[in-house]
Amino acid sequence: MGIKILTEHILNPELHKFEVYRKTGGYAAVEKALKTMSPDGVMEEVKKSGLRGRGGAGFPTGMKWSFLDRKSENPHYLVCNADEGEPGTFKDRYLMEFNPHALIEGMIVSSYALGVNDAYIYLRGEFFYILRILERAIAEAKEKGYLGKNILGSGYSLNLYCHPGAGAYICGEETALLESLEGKRGNPRLKPPFPAVSGLYNCPTVVNNVETLALVPWIINNGGDQFSQIGVGRSTGTKLISASGHIKNPGIYEIEMGVPVEEFIYGDNYCGGMKNGKPLKAVIAGGSSVPILPANLITTTAKGEARLMSYESLSDGGFETGTMLGSGGFIVMDEGTCIVRNLYNFTRFYRHESCGQCSPCREGTSWMEKILYRIENGDGRMHDIDLLFSIQKNIEGKTICPLGDAAAWPVASAIRHFRAEFEEHVTRKGCWFE
Amino acid sequence: MDNEVKFSAESLELVKSIIARYPEGKQKSALLPLLHIAQAEFGGWLSVETMNYVAGLLKLEQIEVYEVATFYTMFNLEPVGQCVIEVCQTGPCMLNGAGEIIQHISKRLNIKPGETTADGKFTLKTAECLAACGTAPVMLVGDKYHENLTTEKVDTLIDEWCKCGKSSHTNPYKD
Numbered sequence: 151m152g153i154k155i156l157t158e159h160i161l162n163p164e165l166h167k168f169e170v171y172r173k174t175g176g177y178a179a180v181e182k183a184l185k186t187m188s189p190d191g192v193m194e195e196v197k198k199s200g201l202r203g204r205g206g207a208g209f210p211t212g213m214k215w216s217f218l219d220r221k222s223e224n225p226h227y228l229v230c231n232a233d234e235g236e237p238g239t240f241k242d243r244y245l246m247e248f249n250p251h252a253l254i255e256g257m258i259v260s261s262y263a264l265g266v267n268d269a270y271i272y273l274r275g276e277f278f279y280i281l282r283i284l285e286r287a288i289a290e291a292k293e294k295g296y297l298g299k300n301i302l303g304s305g306y307s308l309n310l311y312c313h314p315g316a317g318a319y320i321c322g323e324e325t326a327l328l329e330s331l332e333g334k335r336g337n338p339r340l341k342p343p344f345p346a347v348s349g350l351y352n353c354p355t356v357v358n359n360v361e362t363l364a365l366v367p368w369i370i371n372n373g374g375d376q377f378s379q380i381g382v383g384r385s386t387g388t389k390l391i392s393a394s395g396h397i398k399n400p401g402i403y404e405i406e407m408g409v410p411v412e413e414f415i416y417g418d419n420y421c422g423g424m425k426n427g428k429p430l431k432a433v434i435a436g437g438s439s440v441p442i443l444p445a446n447l448i449t450t451t452a453k454g455e456a457r458l459m460s461y462e463s464l465s466d467g468g469f470e471t472g473t474m475l476g477s478g479g480f481i482v483m484d485e486g487t488c489i490v491r492n493l494y495n496f497t498r499f500y501r502h503e504s505c506g507q508c509s510p511c512r513e514g515t516s517w518m519e520k521i522l523y524r525i526e527n528g529d530g531r532m533h534d535i536d537l538l539f540s541i542q543k544n545i546e547g548k549t550i551c552p553l554g555d556a557a558a559w560p561v562a563s564a565i566r567h568f569r570a571e572f573e574e575h576v577t578r579k580g581c582w583f584e
Numbered sequence: 585m586d587n588e589v590k591f592s593a594e595s596l597e598l599v600k601s602i603i604a605r606y607p608e609g610k611q612k613s614a615l616l617p618l619l620h621i622a623q624a625e626f627g628g629w630l631s632v633e634t635m636n637y638v639a640g641l642l643k644l645e646q647i648e649v650y651e652v653a654t655f656y657t658m659f660n661l662e663p664v665g666q667c668v669i670e671v672c673q674t675g676p677c678m679l680n681g682a683g684e685i686i687q688h689i690s691k692r693l694n695i696k697p698g699e700t701t702a703d704g705k706f707t708l709k710t711a712e713c714l715a716a717c718g719t720a721p722v723m724l725v726g727d728k729y730h731e732n733l734t735t736e737k738v739d740t741l742i743d744e745w746c747k748c749g750k751s752s753h754t755n756p757y758k759d
Contacts, residue, residue: 239717240717243715275620275658276715276724278726281756282759311605313617315616315656317657317711318657319712333612333614335655393718395717396679400717401718481675483679492678495675496675499674499675
């Protein structure tokens with residue numbers, strides 16, 4: 151099963167308490183960083199680790215940090231993106247519910263590296279109960295001297311606050327998140343300027359995902375080199391995978407990057423195989439935004455190599471025959487699944503969540519939803535399939551934020567790999583699946 | 585509305601402590617938290633009067649509050665039932681029977697998603713991915729997740745809400 155960084159003690163029902171977390175070695179990274187390391191030294195270790203953003207984009211964290219405009223005289227901010235909303239993804243909720251101090255410790259160490267004295271956790275609105283868990287954990291850490299003024303006598307001070315959103319997928323996009331944190335509608339901003347130069351309140355800001363920040367303490371305790379040796383190639387460390395759909399054992403798995411996809415789906419230590427006795431039809435490997443792959447392409451690449459759970463292996467073959475690791479939202483579908491109905495559901499989702507700023511996304515998502523509805527319900531025409539493909543092509547890359555791409559890619563990939571099923575919906579005048 | 589829209593002294597203390605989390609002059613940041621509190625305390629929805637009250641507390645133009653309240657799905661702009669049920673209807677939940685759950689509740693309460701029962705007891709809403717796909721199908725009532733739903737589980741829950749007389753409107757900052 152390999153090394154567990156975030157979930158080793160997660161079955162301890164009291165791990166959310168400061169003292170219990172402390173006994174498992176918690177907060178050692180704060181002591182080490184603040185007492186023995188310079189902020190640059192911390193950043194250096196994170197760079198060496200090869201850690202990449204766990205929210206979905208996979209951008210190298212150390213490099214993102216290095217873009218922060220440190221010369222600016224304005225305050226610098228660290229904002230944790232805890233607006234988990236990518237369909238198929240539920241790892242951050244799990245981590246914050248059962249191991250909240252790992253996030254808090256990660257934020258203290260990261261804030262120290264970035265010269266930040268005020269940090270925020272932007273938490274998905276529906277997570278009221280997690281807001282309370284985090285606020286209690288923050289209060290405990292403060293009481294023990296790990297937050298607030300002059301942490302552990304080091305002279306370094308940090309305030310950490312939680313901020314609830316209010317139900318908007320788009321606020322998981324980092325500039326929409328910052329708008330929302332400023333008390334506005336969650337409309338993404340034009341980039342540049344990037345948040346590292348002009349983010350929260352127009353000040354230099356780093357936005358990182360929950361899982362990304364929670365991995366930082368281990369990197370500081372064990373060294374970036376040690377972390378970089380876990381995993382495979384440029385996919386270093388462990389990754390939380392949210393497994394759902396038609397599998398025997400849905401749930402969260404912390405894997406070392408590089409586990410074969412086939413083993414992940416069928417292995418008893420992981421998903422345990424298909425649950426209804428029906429064979430595998432398709433997988434969406436990284437949250438609903440990434441291309442869907444049919445059974446043959448998810449387990450082996452087009453070159454015939456075993457597909458691995460890593461950034462590089464999952465994207466091998468580009469969008470023609472590959473997909474993306476994304477957020478690690480791994481949705482498994484059996485032969486009883488209607489690809490058209492499933493795609494209709496996700497397209498309806500993106501139409502609902504489009505903020506409406508950019509015409510291609512606002513109009514395109516609603517056109518695609520209508521067309522998919524009529525194909526699924528027996529009113530589809532053969533040229534609708536090409537029309538759908540053309541609409542998604544005209545959304546992709548033509549919007550301020552990546553929600554447009556996220557809505558386009560599932561449509562493109564479903565048609566690419568399952569065109570015959572769309573055509574059959576048209577000729578049979580509707581859906582024949584249960 | 586019978587009662588005047590005004591926070592209790594206790595809630596005003598809470599409001600003050602929340603505003604203090606943001607830099608001076610950036611009190612607008614407290615808008616979402618305050619709207620959550622206001623919604624919980626003033627009947628589970630945001631009337632124009634409630635929004636205007638929040639605008640006053642934060643020294644904002646009223647329109648700034650309206651434009652935000654209309655953007656986020658958690659804010660109800662019309663009266664809701666005492667118990668608001670939100671069922672996830674996105675991908676993984678749909679693969680595992682969310683459609684049946686929504687139909688079942690609809691039939692049992694005789695309302696469509698988005699509607700409130702005539703007795704003002706229940707509102708049924710659909711929600712987008714609630715980040716609990718491994719335990720699908722899922723619904724949220726107030727601040728509580730109900731997971732691995734079956735029609736029996738849903739019936740038991742509705743029976744309990746019928747009896748208890750409480751409301752599901754939740755202030756995120758109070759246990």
